[in-house]
Amino acid sequence: MIAFNNRKESIQFRFPKGFWWGSAVSATQIEGAADKDGKGKNIWDYWYEQEPNRFFNGVGPEKTSQFYDRFREDIQLMKEIGHNSFRFSISWSRMFPDGKSINRKGIDFYNQVIDELILHGIEPFVNLYHFDMPLELQKMGGWANREVVNAYVQYAKTCFAQFGDRVKKWFTHNEPIVPVEGGYLYDFHYPNEVDFGKAVQVAYHMMLSSASAIKEYKELGQDGKIGIILNLTPSYPRSHHPADLQASKIADAFFNRSFLDPSITGEFPQELVQILDEEGYRPEMEDGDLDRIEQNTVDFLGINYYQPRRVKAKEYMPNPDAPFMPECFFDHYVMPGRKMNPYRGWEIYEKGIYDILINLKENYGNIECFISENGMGVEGEERFRDKNGTIQDDYRIEFIQEHLKWVHKAIQEGCNVKGYHLWTFMDNWSWTNAYKNRYGLVSVNLDKDSERSIKKSGYWFKSLSENNGF
Template sequence: MKQYTFPEGFLWGSAASAPQTEGASQKDGKAKSIWDYWYETEAERFYENIGPEITSDFYHCYEQDIQRMKNIHLNSFRTSISWSRLLPDGTNVNQKAVEFYNRVIDTLLNQGIKPIINLFHFDMPMHLQEKGGWENREVVDAFAFYARTAFELFGDRVTLWTTFNEPIVPVEMGYLNHFHYPCVVDMKRAVTVAYHSILASAKAIRNYRELNRDGQIGIILNLTPSYPRSQDKEDVRAAEIADLFFNRSFLDPSVLGEYPSALIELLDEHQLLPHREKGDKELLRHNVVDFLGVNYYQPRRVKKKESAGSSQEGIMPEDFFDPYIWPERRMNPYRGWEIYEKGLYDIAVNIKQNYGNIPWYVAENGMGVANEERFMDQTGTIQDNYRIEFYEEHLKWLHQAIEEGSNCFGYHVWTFMDNWSWLNAYKNRYGFYRVNLKDRERILKKSGNWFKQVIDQNGLIVED
């Protein structure tokens, strides 16, 4: 047997978000988010017509769910606040939302579970989207006000905050594809959305520090290593461009306080630079994150552009490279993602070498599988050995990175219980607990008991 022991005080937990778990989507004063609106207008686009109105009903079941977290010994939990619940009109605080989030935070703390609270998880309030969403600079200031409100209300107990979860996703899915509202496909507008998101993050960070709270603030990025097909200079260049667009566009300004010059030059060459204002550079330079959350699911493999250029919609990121299928790849066929555990190690090395070895933690890592009932035994337990293997192999690589000096302080899985996942709804399940959609009953899977043992051992003990 071989033992992989993690640092003392390591954060073992899980991640979730308000729109994917809370439900009560328009109750107790909550206003509509883009997801509420989109479901009302195009319910057929959502898998099995399941929308955001109930999800996993954490809004009503939080006390029992937090007890379930305690039962499998989680010492930390990351979720988000719903902007449209806390500030339904963007200005006035919804007292019922304050009471709910206070109860959640206090219950977590009473159970010895450290809350990590995120401010934005793809759920733009609809009244702000009608003003242009992240395309409108006014929304940057609206977010900064929302962030300050949250810090003032909950910052006496919450000591780890993050501004955004995966800010590249609304850019990629909502402004370069049709998978998130508003389904715009326009790279110039996408660049503006990305730029305003990073400005909003920096303004929130500035507000947090002005309040002199006893805590830290970061951002959560889904870092997807870009691997070239070969060391041919054109393949390498293709991977560098993919990395600029999908990783460094948020990583560099968040951690280093400035954009990579190569990205600025590339955008300028193609007339894609966003409108900037005086003071923007200083804002980014002086408001970098204290720590980084990293979501890792899959790598990106690319080669030089060989296919015909895209689109009647104008230039797109895919005009600079083609996807490459690695012959040795292993796939999660349900999600269509490659499983490549070493990618987490490569991320750790990159952070150590190029980003000052900033403190960071794995904010999401998980495996979504459809039709998990196939793996249910006579007791009703899902025997999800595939998920256990997925986690074990990633943790081995993470342990190696820590042994080599990477400043990683935690590992959070996606997710604690099956949750609603945007257009896919409950198609793929990720949780330690199965959620029965008929009655919202939670049933612990095999992986939940396995993770409890990992936490108790502060690591893995596996066959060598």
């Protein structure tokens, strides 16, 4: 066992009483049991069957980290390393294998998970959609088809009815911009299309589905809160030149405000609406849609933060015959001397988390929020395992500390931040990257039947939670 200093007087960064300490996961990335107990295929199961070569080392989602069969053991470990809350997603295709018919075994599984968490004093935070469209609904066009919005609302209502007596923190979507980018712009998620018009329609339907689910939740009169989780990536301009500033403003409208504004204020950013109108890409809408979005905003916000976005004015005019892209309005900028995570290829910029929180305070009514994901993926962590079998991931402890210092500063300045969830609890399967980079507080040894062992960061996190600071 690794001991950390627990003396109260040594705490330099103290967090508010009742702060949410925990981690986040998604169903497809940890459950495994991809075809067990009636679960239907989702787009990840299907894409892996079709193109296994597009997944790191050919590892697909069928097994992942076996949470489906080992959740009791895992929840015990969560408690052991100081969790008081835990965010997971429900697999839509486990609940509704064909997108429409209920699978009772799916309901039974999530009931058991929720009950086990509560038994251990860990509050369940439940997310409804984390990139895993049921294949049968994707065959209809996925989020591009308005019928899928209706199917999602039925799925959401079922979850509220089945679990809402115990679950008081709900989220409609995790990172809704990612299926738009990955599936319909940049070809890193299924269905691997490059079609800006369809991307806009998908984004619009996802936002409409979020507002529709919120409407249903409010009408049920349950006593919890419902929000959305957004990966906010601050857009920093290369310079204060007007052209660089305009580039960052447009990038921000595309990748942050496209979901942030309607979720909190009920309105889409005018800069984005103007571009869509000028370029002929306004989505198909129905009467009453915009009223529904305006009237059903979130109670609170989850913030996923990993890296900044740095942009500059266009160097060259875009090819008029190439597909239309957000990058028609800006170029990406590599800042000299930036700090990097070389394994993930992402810049580490801790102050970004503070800038996000100050923006929410100043421009979005200081909405209640929490850090719902933040983490560091490292390749080859086994080389840091000591003679006792513990992975010495001091770099992860430092990463968390340096981000939490900025969260603490934001709280001191009045930001309405209620918690911090790390990505992630245990090493999990990361979409096309599989197990290339490890993110967990708990190691999963794939060579030893997914054996779990707490990393040094896990013991440190326990101390963090117990002391409510560091």
